[in-house]
Amino acid sequence: MSAASTAAPRVAFQGERGAFSEEAAVKLLGASVTLVPRPTFESLFAATAEGAADLALAPVENTLAGSVHRVYDLLLDSPLHVAAEVVIPIRHLLIGCPGSTLESLRTVESHPVALAQCERFFASRPDIRRLASEDTAGSVAAVLRSRDPTRAAIAGRRAAEIYGGVVLREGLEDRAENYTRFLLLAPEPCADAGADKLSLVLKLAHRPGALHLALEPFARRGIDLLKIESRPVCGRPWEYHFYLDLRTAPGDPEGEAALAELRERAAGVRILGHYPSAGAEARR
Amino acid sequence: MSAASTAAPRVAFQGERGAFSEEAAVKLLGASVTLVPRPTFESLFAATAEGAADLALAPVENTLAGSVHRVYDLLLDSPLHVAAEVVIPIRHLLIGCPGSTLESLRTVESHPVALAQCERFFASRPDIRRLASEDTAGSVAAVLRSRDPTRAAIAGRRAAEIYGGVVLREGLEDRAENYTRFLLLAPEPCADAGADKLSLVLKLAHRPGALHLALEPFARRGIDLLKIESRPVCGRPWEYHFYLDLRTAPGDPEGEAALAELRERAAGVRILGHYPSAGAEARR
Numbered sequence: 001m002s003a004a005s006t007a008a009p010r011v012a013f014q015g016e017r018g019a020f021s022e023e024a025a026v027k028l029l030g031a032s033v034t035l036v037p038r039p040t041f042e043s044l045f046a047a048t049a050e051g052a053a054d055l056a057l058a059p060v061e062n063t064l065a066g067s068v069h070r071v072y073d074l075l076l077d078s079p080l081h082v083a084a085e086v087v088i089p090i091r092h093l094l095i096g097c098p099g100s101t102l103e104s105l106r107t108v109e110s111h112p113v114a115l116a117q118c119e120r121f122f123a124s125r126p127d128i129r130r131l132a133s134e135d136t137a138g139s140v141a142a143v144l145r146s147r148d149p150t151r152a153a154i155a156g157r158r159a160a161e162i163y164g165g166v167v168l169r170e171g172l173e174d175r176a177e178n179y180t181r182f183l184l185l186a187p188e189p190c191a192d193a194g195a196d197k198l199s200l201v202l203k204l205a206h207r208p209g210a211l212h213l214a215l216e217p218f219a220r221r222g223i224d225l226l227k228i229e230s231r232p233v234c235g236r237p238w239e240y241h242f243y244l245d246l247r248t249a250p251g252d253p254e255g256e257a258a259l260a261e262l263r264e265r266a267a268g269v270r271i272l273g274h275y276p277s278a279g280a281e282a283r284r
Numbered sequence: 285m286s287a288a289s290t291a292a293p294r295v296a297f298q299g300e301r302g303a304f305s306e307e308a309a310v311k312l313l314g315a316s317v318t319l320v321p322r323p324t325f326e327s328l329f330a331a332t333a334e335g336a337a338d339l340a341l342a343p344v345e346n347t348l349a350g351s352v353h354r355v356y357d358l359l360l361d362s363p364l365h366v367a368a369e370v371v372i373p374i375r376h377l378l379i380g381c382p383g384s385t386l387e388s389l390r391t392v393e394s395h396p397v398a399l400a401q402c403e404r405f406f407a408s409r410p411d412i413r414r415l416a417s418e419d420t421a422g423s424v425a426a427v428l429r430s431r432d433p434t435r436a437a438i439a440g441r442r443a444a445e446i447y448g449g450v451v452l453r454e455g456l457e458d459r460a461e462n463y464t465r466f467l468l469l470a471p472e473p474c475a476d477a478g479a480d481k482l483s484l485v486l487k488l489a490h491r492p493g494a495l496h497l498a499l500e501p502f503a504r505r506g507i508d509l510l511k512i513e514s515r516p517v518c519g520r521p522w523e524y525h526f527y528l529d530l531r532t533a534p535g536d537p538e539g540e541a542a543l544a545e546l547r548e549r550a551a552g553v554r555i556l557g558h559y560p561s562a563g564a565e566a567r568r
Contacts, residue, residue: 063521066353177519208531209503211512212496219496227524228495228514235461237347240511247492 010034011184012047012056018137018159020090024182025057028086045074048187056080056185062090063179065113067229071183072243075201075272076231080185082199082273084192087181092118092154092172095140095165100149102168107131109139110154118154118172140165181278190275196249197226197277198259202242203233203268211242217261218246221254243272250274294318295468296331296340302421302443304374308466309341312370329358332471340364340469346374347463349397351513355467356527359485359556360515364469366483366557368476371465376402376438376456379424379449384433386452391415393423394438402438402456424449465562474559480533481510481561482543486526487517487552495526501545502530505538527556534558 011033013021022035036053038044047053058071092114096105108115108122109131115122122130133139139153144163152168153159160167183199204210218225224247233239248255263269295317297305306319320337322328331337342355376398380389392399392406393415399406406414417423423437428447436452437443444451467483488494502509508531517523532539547553 061516063516064518066516069350175519177521179521208506208508209499211509212499212503215493215496215499219493222492224492225495226522228512230512230514232345232347232350234348235459237461237463238510 008032008034009055010036010053012036012038012044012053014038014041014044014058015135016138016141018140018155018162019135020088020137020156020158020180021057021059021182022137023156023158024059024086024088024180027088028057028084028182028184029055041070041074045078045080045185048080048185054186055083057086057182058185059180059182061181061227062113063177064117064175069231072229072231075183075243076241076270078185080187081189082183082275083186083190084184084275085181085197085278086184087179087278090117090173090178090180091156091170093157093160093167094121094152094169094172095143095155095160095163096152096168097144097147097149098164098166100152100166100168104149105152105168106150108152108154109133109143111136111139114154117174117178120174121169121172137162183273184275190273192276194276195274196247198244198246198248198250198255198274199272200244200246201268201270201272202244202262202266204240204242205267206239213265214242214262217258217265218248221258223248223255223258247277292316292318293339294320294337296320296322296328296337298322298325298328298342299419300422300425302424302439302446303419304372304421304440304442304464305341305343305466306421307440307442308343308370308372308464311372312341312368312466312468313339325354325358329362329364329469332364332469338470339367341370341466342469343464343466345465345511346397347461348401348459353515356513356515359467359527360525360554362469364471365473366467366559367470367474368468368559369465369481369562370468371463371562374401374457374462374464375440375454377441377444377451378405378436378453378456379427379439379444379447380436380452381428381431381433382448382450384436384450384452388433389436389452390434392436392438393417393427395420395423398438401458401462404458405453405456421446467557468559474557476560478560479558480531482528482530482532482534482539482558483556484528484530485552485554485556486528486546486550488524488526489551490523497549498526498546501542501549502532505542507532507539507542531561 011025107129112132136155137159140155140159140163143151143153227245229243230240295309391413396416420439421443424439424443424447427435427437510529513527514524
């Protein structure tokens with residue numbers, strides 16, 4: 001990464017070097033991007049305002065584990081705009097120190113979600129103890145520092161390469177259909193001519209039919225609702241924010257008309273971004 | 285609890301004795317209920333089939349943290365029926381060993397969600413290290429076993445009482461509007477005459493307007509949609525199950541007609557239960 005020119009954008013991601021987020025950043029922005037690791041989601045969202053990065057990349061959804069709620073909550077209060085999305089397949093590797101073997105292992109550490117996605121492996125090796133850690137790549141770093149052949153970590157290929165780990169087994173995940181979707185966040189709205197996807201947050205008055213009424217302007221026009229996610233409104237028990245992903249291009253008259261109707265019907269609408277959707281290969 | 289008669293139902297809950305789930309079980313079923321602690325959500329859902337309990341009580345939603353997704357996923361595959369719901373306020377106490385004081389503390393342990401709900405306290409005491417643990421009540425048990433005056437735990441009043449902990453501070457939570465909602469699960473459907481709430485899971489064909497169309501039979505009849513939650517369909521990226529809570533009594537002609545229309549429109553509908561909703565005091 002030291003080869004990156006000063007013109008390459010600096011992108012913040014959550015986790016340590018080698019995280020799946022880093023892999024997603026390189027897939028979206030190319031190998032010349034400058035990678036800015038941040039320890040927490042809060043510090044990730046603060047990175048651009050602090051001048052530490054030009055962009056931030058945040059995971060929003062895994063196809064097995066579901067939405068990343070902390071990120072949805074931070075999006076609500078953030079002035080950042082969604083500028084793009086990227087989807088990567090999650091492939092878990094078992095990574096040990098040089099000299100370690102499958103037989104020498106006693107413990108395997110990783111993020112709890114990664115551990116939970118490799119149940120079959122742990123069932124086949126009941127002698128191995130699983131240890132929860134803060135993140136996947138950080139576990140690889142810790143294992144390699146220890147030089148302990150009884151320890152291994154579960155993480156992606158990039159982490160193995162960066163820390164010089166030995167890949168003891170590939171394809172550890174129970175299910176192959178395992179993808180994570182990330183949003184690229186920028187201080188300014190996206191002006192990409194290829195934008196075809198709209199993300200917004202909705203606040204509704206609590207009355208019967210409110211959500212149905214809010215979706216109607218899009219349904220009537222055949223505009224596809226790709227995802228809906230609800231999160232509790234902080235301090236207002238049993239009220240929710242709704243996050244909608246819709247298939248519509250900016251400036252499209254149908255989409256604009258639906259949005260105008262939505263604004264009349266909802267207690268609040270905030271546009272998170274209008275951006276190009278990830279390639280069809282990832283959306284099947 | 286040893287005073288419970290053999291006729292009192294045995295209710296399984298996740299966590300150790302003194303957990304918030306235990307508090308909810310006693311609120312819903314009375315002090316004579318026999319409490320069956322289970323270590324994980326998986327073992328909670330298996331408790332009735334194994335003959336270890338007559339009922340199971342599972343948390344589904346916290347008004348600050350949001351839905352408990354593991355429970356939603358387990359509900360989908362479980363043959364159990366929702367028989368009732370109960371809502372309890374979450375009040376966090378700082379609990380130490382006899383002889384400990386606020387000044388003697390060096391570490392505070394609890395479930396990560398509880399720790400995150402007490403940010404103000406930790407900001408006021410930057411010298412105290414926070415330690416994540418498996419559950420709130422279990423942390424109190426561990427602290428009391430250690431007899432270490434530098435350790436405290438965050439949990440509810442019931443945990444302090446059961447383990448003989450000293451309450452060093454009350455009202456540790458940042459926000460007072462903190463409630464958790466639990467579902468009581470039973471092997472047979474609920475036959476309660478006071479049932480006024482319906483929970484179901486929906487599978488939709490993926491086409492524009494599918495969700496809007498599914499909600500329409502309820503919206504047209506003024507039937508209140510209380511909550512909607514989406515979860516990924518395992519092995520089918522970007523497809524979702526929708527969990528709906530609706531305000532409708534069993535046998536109500538309007539509700540039955542809406543449900544019949546829904547079955548025609550959806551790729552799949554599964555009724556989770558028809559049950560009496562929690563008291564108005566909890567729903568504001």
